[in-house]
Amino acid sequence: MRDRTAAAVVIGNEILSGKVTETNAAFLAKELRALGVALRRIVVIPDEVDAIAAAIRELHPAHDVLFTSGGVGPTHDDVTIAGVAQGLGRRVIRHPALEQMIRELSGERLNDARLKMAEVPDGAELVLDGNLRFPTIRVENIYILPGIPELFREKFLAMKDHFAADPYYLRVIYTRALESAIAGYLNATLAAFPELLLGSYPTIGDPEYQVRLTLESKDEQYVTRAFEHLLAQLGPEIVVRTE
Amino acid sequence: MRDRTAAAVVIGNEILSGKVTETNAAFLAKELRALGVALRRIVVIPDEVDAIAAAIRELHPAHDVLFTSGGVGPTHDDVTIAGVAQGLGRRVIRHPALEQMIRELSGERLNDARLKMAEVPDGAELVLDGNLRFPTIRVENIYILPGIPELFREKFLAMKDHFAADPYYLRVIYTRALESAIAGYLNATLAAFPELLLGSYPTIGDPEYQVRLTLESKDEQYVTRAFEHLLAQLGPEIVVRTE
Numbered sequence: 001m002r003d004r005t006a007a008a009v010v011i012g013n014e015i016l017s018g019k020v021t022e023t024n025a026a027f028l029a030k031e032l033r034a035l036g037v038a039l040r041r042i043v044v045i046p047d048e049v050d051a052i053a054a055a056i057r058e059l060h061p062a063h064d065v066l067f068t069s070g071g072v073g074p075t076h077d078d079v080t081i082a083g084v085a086q087g088l089g090r091r092v093i094r095h096p097a098l099e100q101m102i103r104e105l106s107g108e109r110l111n112d113a114r115l116k117m118a119e120v121p122d123g124a125e126l127v128l129d130g131n132l133r134f135p136t137i138r139v140e141n142i143y144i145l146p147g148i149p150e151l152f153r154e155k156f157l158a159m160k161d162h163f164a165a166d167p168y169y170l171r172v173i174y175t176r177a178l179e180s181a182i183a184g185y186l187n188a189t190l191a192a193f194p195e196l197l198l199g200s201y202p203t204i205g206d207p208e209y210q211v212r213l214t215l216e217s218k219d220e221q222y223v224t225r226a227f228e229h230l231l232a233q234l235g236p237e238i239v240v241r242t243e
Numbered sequence: 244m245r246d247r248t249a250a251a252v253v254i255g256n257e258i259l260s261g262k263v264t265e266t267n268a269a270f271l272a273k274e275l276r277a278l279g280v281a282l283r284r285i286v287v288i289p290d291e292v293d294a295i296a297a298a299i300r301e302l303h304p305a306h307d308v309l310f311t312s313g314g315v316g317p318t319h320d321d322v323t324i325a326g327v328a329q330g331l332g333r334r335v336i337r338h339p340a341l342e343q344m345i346r347e348l349s350g351e352r353l354n355d356a357r358l359k360m361a362e363v364p365d366g367a368e369l370v371l372d373g374n375l376r377f378p379t380i381r382v383e384n385i386y387i388l389p390g391i392p393e394l395f396r397e398k399f400l401a402m403k404d405h406f407a408a409d410p411y412y413l414r415v416i417y418t419r420a421l422e423s424a425i426a427g428y429l430n431a432t433l434a435a436f437p438e439l440l441l442g443s444y445p446t447i448g449d450p451e452y453q454v455r456l457t458l459e460s461k462d463e464q465y466v467t468r469a470f471e472h473l474l475a476q477l478g479p480e481i482v483v484r485t486e
């Protein structure tokens with residue numbers, strides 16, 4: 001079974017201060033799940049070199065792939081490159097190919113701020129997929145993505161095939177019952193299927209159902225058997241519908 | 244100046260696997276900012292006791308107040324109480340007053356799953372504000388809140404006055420210019436006003452403006468002077484409007 005884990009580091013004072021509602025992490029969570037990748041951690045931290053370096057040091061050895069979002073523009077608060085470099089114990093260098101691209105794109109408008117965008121952690125590679133005009137910076141297992149949602153999505157989607165693992169199989173049961181009334185059935189199903197990923201999500205005020213149960217595994221037969229097992233226990237009075 | 248820092252620990256496989264889009268952290272970010280509290284970190288972790296304990300151990304000594312979201316229901320995947328207790332080196336006990344409330348509310352429907360909701364880390368206090376029917380569990384500086392957005396909001400709003408610090412003063416400048424063209428002005432303003440919280444947020448495809456600049460401080464005069472300083476440098480051709 002091909003498993004793969006991931007973590008996301010979202011960098012930006014604007015998110016922590018409530019000025020901008022973050023959407024890249026939720027996008028990434030959905031996309032990675034569809035690719036069979038287990039996203040294990042999301043952290044949101046300020047635009048500070050030390051905070052970024054600490055997050056990188058903690059998360060990069062513990063996951064197969066790490067994504068950063070934000071902090072890669074030309075201004076004073078764009079310190080992701082410096083933070084990633086510090087976290088990996090690498091220097092910041094100006095990447096020759098990036099510098100050439102920026103010089104060509106900038107023409108007479110070239111300035112220090114634009115040249116800052118040619119900086120990478122030493123040893124970084126440029127990933128250029130699909131029809132992207134500007135490459136993504138990768139260093140070790142870390143992909144450095146921009147915070148602007150349109151660019152984040154465009155860059156991720158262009159290279160997502162690199163990350164594919166074996167898929168998850170998902171079944172869903174919608175029930176009309178309180179969570180506390182069916183908790184015993186969930187425990188019994190987990191006792192019989194200890195490897196099952198079983199989620200129980202109550203809702204408030206939904207006219208159709210009270211609890212949504214999600215059953216998942218990378219083994220399709222396993223999740224099918226667990227689904228039948230739980231369904232039989234719940235009984236038709238409680239089950240609204242299944243997916 | 245009364246400063247206060249906060250962190251948020253969001254617990255839930257459903258968020259990391261993309262089944263549910265998280266909204267509590269963004270709500271908390273906005274509310275805390277309005278209260279003058281600096282939210283310094285958001286982490287999203289799975290429903291696992293060890294992961295929760297590790298997040299608590301890392302974040303609770305480093306912030307004035309810590310909020311958890313999720314993992315407090317009656318089912319197998321609700322392990323926040325156990326995780327917080329482990330992180331603090333405390334036992335899990337059944338809180339007598341909570342147990343009594345649950346017994347009275349449950350009547351004949353009382354079962355192990357319901358009684359699980361009377362469990363707290365040893366030494367926890369119950370916070371009952373406003374018109375809430377069910378108290379919030381607090382242990383040391385950690386407030387344990389439910390993940391269901393309606394309940395999270397209701398509980399936070401009922402007790403938010405406890406957290407108030409001195410307010411932030413915010414000014415905003417909308418500009419029609421590329422970030423790289425104005426980066427020098429931003430750096431000059433920061434050199435003159437090193438304590439300023441200055442954010443630069445480019446947009447894509449907005450017909451009105453290209454970059455939104457946010458200037459903040461807890462010192463109202465300081466932010467006013469920085470705002471005038473930056474405005475004078477940018478000039479009227481670039482500034483679309485201010486707030």
